[in-house]
Structures are given as structure tokens and as C-alpha cells.
Amino acid sequence: MRIYFSIFICIFSIGIQAQGNIPKALKELNKETVPYIMVNELKGKKNMVFLDAREVNEFKVSHIKGAIWVGFDRFKAKPIVKKIRNKKTNIVVYCSIGVRSERIGEKLQKLGYKNVYNLFGGIFEYKNSGGKVVNSKNIETDSVHTYNKEWSAYLNKGIKIYED
Structure with a gap:
């Protein structure tokens, strides 16, 4: 599964990089089966997981x-179902820009969760919009893992981290 997904992402990321932005990438790669939530819509929202x-x-x-x-x-799925028992919980799934999170959001919907949202632009857009992120020690950081060098073009703020 991972290898096919990686090949798919590599093929499309070359063409999308030339086009240049997150909305175009998401339009090309997603089916919009999970509703998006924009970064600015997160402000003031409570009880979001x-x-x-x-x-x-x-x-x-x-x-x-x-x-x-x-x-x-x-x-x-099992650990999620144990942690989030209420199927009406507001859940925001994110990844780098919103492609992998759509796939996970679909799985959550199939498990019966009613309020699942895909963060439009993922952690990249969150950071680009001034959102704060933390590292594994729960300390605020400017570093963001960008998946790979090609996808790092979508991160405009912060320190880009990726493996070659």
C-alpha cells in the first residue's frame, strides 16, 4: 500500500510543483470525501480532537x-475507538497538506464518526498561517517535517526538515 501511495504522490507532485500551490494539489489529489476545515475556522472552536x-x-x-x-x-482503528468513544466528537485530521488525512478521515467516517474534518493545507498551512507547533518533548518549535524535498515547497514559514 505504502509503495503504491508513494509512487502516486511522486508522479503527481512533479506536475503539481510546477503549478505551485496547496489548493491545486488538493484539487488534483483528493476526492473531497471528507469536508475541509480551514485553519482560520479553528480559532474559537472548542472540543476539537x-x-x-x-x-x-x-x-x-x-x-x-x-x-x-x-x-x-x-x-x-481500535486505539482511536477506545480514545474517542463519542461518535459525534469534532475530529480534525491533518497531515502535511491534506492528502493522507483525507484517507484516514474516510476510515473514521466508516467507523461511524459523524463530525470528521480534513484540515485544508494540513500542518503546512497551519504553520504558514502562524500556528504554533511542538516537538516530541512538547516544546514549541519552528521545525516542520516536509515529507520530502518536493513537498517542502508548500511550507513557507518554519524550518524544513526531510530525509533524502
Whole structure:
């Protein structure tokens, strides 16, 4: 699964990089099966549970404070169902820009969760809009794992971290 998804992302990211922005990338890569929530809509919202759908190495570099890591490749429903028992809980799923989080959001919807949102632009847009992120020690950081060099073009604020 991961290899096919990685190949898919690589093929499309080359073309999308030339086009240049997150909205175009999401239009190309997503089906919009999970409603988006914009970063500016998060202000003032209470009782939102954030789920990070990136891989653990990305999460350790930085994540939205209080987010629960659920991963992508090894996503397991059981721990989520145990932690979030109320199916009406407001859940915001995010990844780098919103592609992997849509897939995880779909899985949550199939589990019966009613209020699942995909953070438009993911952690990149969150950071680009002035949002604060923390590292694995819960200390505020400017570093953001950008998945790879190509996707780092979408992060405009912060320190770009990725493995070659």
C-alpha cells in the first residue's frame, strides 16, 4: 500500500510543483470525501480532537499541540475507538497538506464518526498561517517535517526538515 501511495504522490507532485500551490494539489489529489476545515475556522472552536495522520518520524519533529498520532501506513482503528468513544466528537485530521488525512478521515467516517474534518493545507498551512507547533518533548518549535524535498515547497514559514 505504502509503495503504491508513494509512487502516486511522486508522479503527481512533479506536475503539481510546477503549478505551485496547496489548493491545486488538493484539487488534483483528493476526492473531497471528507469536508475541509480551514485553519482560520479553528480559532474559537472548542472540543476539537486533532489526529495527526503523518508517519511517526514526521510527528516527532513537530505536530499541533495536543494532537494524537494515528499515522497513515499503520493506522489502527481500535486505539482511536477506545480514545474517542463519542461518535459525534469534532475530529480534525491533518497531515502535511491534506492528502493522507483525507484517507484516514474516510476510515473514521466508516467507523461511524459523524463530525470528521480534513484540515485544508494540513500542518503546512497551519504553520504558514502562524500556528504554533511542538516537538516530541512538547516544546514549541519552528521545525516542520516536509515529507520530502518536493513537498517542502508548500511550507513557507518554519524550518524544513526531510530525509533524502
